[in-house]
Amino acid sequence: MPKATFFNLPEAKRQHIIELALAEFAENDFDQASISRIVARAGIAKGSFYQYFENKEDLHAYLLALGAEAKAQFLKDNPPDPQMGTFAYIRWLSQAGIVFELERPQLSQIAYRAVRSGTLPKEMQALAKAGSTSFFRQLVEQGQAHGDIDATLDPDLAAFFFNVIFNELGSYLIHRLQQGDGGANGRSLFETPEAAHLFNQALHILASGLGAKEPT
Amino acid sequence: MPKATFFNLPEAKRQHIIELALAEFAENDFDQASISRIVARAGIAKGSFYQYFENKEDLHAYLLALGAEAKAQFLKDNPPDPQMGTFAYIRWLSQAGIVFELERPQLSQIAYRAVRSGTLPKEMQALAKAGSTSFFRQLVEQGQAHGDIDATLDPDLAAFFFNVIFNELGSYLIHRLQQGDGGANGRSLFETPEAAHLFNQALHILASGLGAKEPT
Amino acid sequence: MPKATFFNLPEAKRQHIIELALAEFAENDFDQASISRIVARAGIAKGSFYQYFENKEDLHAYLLALGAEAKAQFLKDNPPDPQMGTFAYIRWLSQAGIVFELERPQLSQIAYRAVRSGTLPKEMQALAKAGSTSFFRQLVEQGQAHGDIDATLDPDLAAFFFNVIFNELGSYLIHRLQQGDGGANGRSLFETPEAAHLFNQALHILASGLGAKEPT
Amino acid sequence: MPKATFFNLPEAKRQHIIELALAEFAENDFDQASISRIVARAGIAKGSFYQYFENKEDLHAYLLALGAEAKAQFLKDNPPDPQMGTFAYIRWLSQAGIVFELERPQLSQIAYRAVRSGTLPKEMQALAKAGSTSFFRQLVEQGQAHGDIDATLDPDLAAFFFNVIFNELGSYLIHRLQQGDGGANGRSLFETPEAAHLFNQALHILASGLGAKEPT
DNA sequence: GATGAATGAGGATTCATTCAT
């Protein structure tokens, strides 16, 4: 955790540092990210950095935490219909994830790097993995209990499918939709008929593959 | 390419160096991998390394080439039934990939890192990426032509599903099956009823999600 | 340019580093000069050097700049008589060059090496070369216009004579006068009758060879 | 001196090695010249090199000796008119030097580098310098005895003028004449009216500056 | 006599972290 010193900083200065740190860690893996670059750009002294943070890892962990918090807040601000079934919920979650990625690309990118790095210091790696895994695991179990998801499926395997598609679908769609698109960003990119069509198909594939089979 | 000097080395010494290099690059991304560490462990002089290889990149490329060659050989040794349909083909490919990963985990890991790094020298990156994307794209189009895959699906999106599942399923299954398993490795780990069951389910999910819908 | 860090150093330390660097680059060509040697002698950490300078080239360029500045200052402090003719001007310039070389032999040596190396970074080389060449070229043209220099001479060839004699005469005289002289240095060495005599003869040779021929 | 082994080599092989070594040392200063490159290009083993030569310096000294020998031979093959005066002799010597430089540029270049390096191992430097100095010194003394050269001049200073002009004039003329000349080489470049004119002027300058003054 | 693998000190440069002011 950042030291108290950091939180005593004037809001503007703190934000400035965070923004530059986000940019650095969004563009570089942990090892490539450079404290020197951050402080140089932020215009603060090297030593000051170590008055604010324990070390490089401390800053990184803090940014990841910021990302988690921002996403949680985002989901809370875009709440699901409490009545929706499992696949509608997944649709909501996935869509929210994509919009979040479009609106806060740096936070998403840092989290993405962290999960895929293997260089993640210690607990974070396990934590992140366990987090998403157990979340989807729960989701699957509820879906099976409600009859939304094929109850004969191994729940962990089903959770794996949700997890991996959930993780990659956003990047795939964004990358694809940005092809030949000057540089629309944010929500707008995703509010096109083509986007809706692709998204529907993806969800349909998941539903067909994992959904409960109707008795014939 | 390694220099002639390297290939003139006694078999044992050459193997020793390769093994240590594989370990280093399997555990570290290109930038983090350390030539110093390799030579220290191998008990050779720093200078000797540069008698064998042009530079760090040369060694890395060689290891990737070794991996590609080993995998190609492996697939040739475990050929598919020429008559099989799309999903059977995917099953074969996926299974072969998993067994290869179990038997040569370092080679797989190095290739995996390389693809996900963006630091790949020049052509290799494009080659690898284009390779897998266009490969699955082709597979999907053939499947749609043969009636194996739902022809109404966007072929690129379907290829994405194959691609991502193909990339991640192996790691997932291996990781899961190794839980609570002292350290069985290679084929044996994968020749259990549980493994077969999970694998069948995974393929079934794909087939249900992406397969052609029977007319009712 | 050296970093701000360097200029913030205590005067004494900065001077110490500069002196050692001057010695190193005066005794070695750029490639042979060793940063390791400099820092070892200066008793500073390798890393500190790179807090002061961008890199080896940065230090080298700085020393060259110091030399250029020192020489310019020196010439300003020993101004020519504004009325003097071409040969008197050459005499003044040459004498000043020699005294400067005696007083700041390292600065002269570094500049000399730089000009003769061909390894000069980029602009400096062209600058130095063009500088001296075009400078003497101008001088010759003015001399010819004023009737000081034989107007039938190829001006470029005449400039070549000035240039080469100017470049080498100093070293020659210094080397010669220091023979059998314990170690007088600076101006004193040059303020002897012998020195004056040799210098007069050299200038006379030039004037006879290049000067305008009196109509008989 | 090269070892006996070297002189026992088949003529062709020996020549081949010499040519590549000449190329290397003509293009690089002593320290930059690379034994590795030479043996690689010559297709001989590293170890063999050290069977032929004591070390790098041995080879370098040998090449310098070859150059000296070749030049001596060249001068013997283009003998001066035994009756000519000092300036005619200088003219002949200078012209021969230029033609030699045009015909054996590598040998000239190596000698030139050696003289101007200061890195020259030990004796060679002194030797080379002393050699040319004392040669011109002798020439001047003879010229003064014969009344060709102003007897009031300091003979060492006069020798310096001959020496430096002699050393640099060739390069200057060659460089100048090759401007805007596709790539004529050898003697032809020097057999033009412009070349003759420049050469005449240069000699005339020397003669006017150093020659005996006619009593008026 | 020929080979070529082995050596190892040396080169420049980077960077997270510490510490005295």
Add this chain to the structure above:
DNA sequence: TATGAATGAATCCTCATTCAT
């Protein structure tokens, strides 16, 4: 609290020379 100079181990890479075969 803020500063920023100091550190030094670590990075990749080069090259003349030696020595066992």
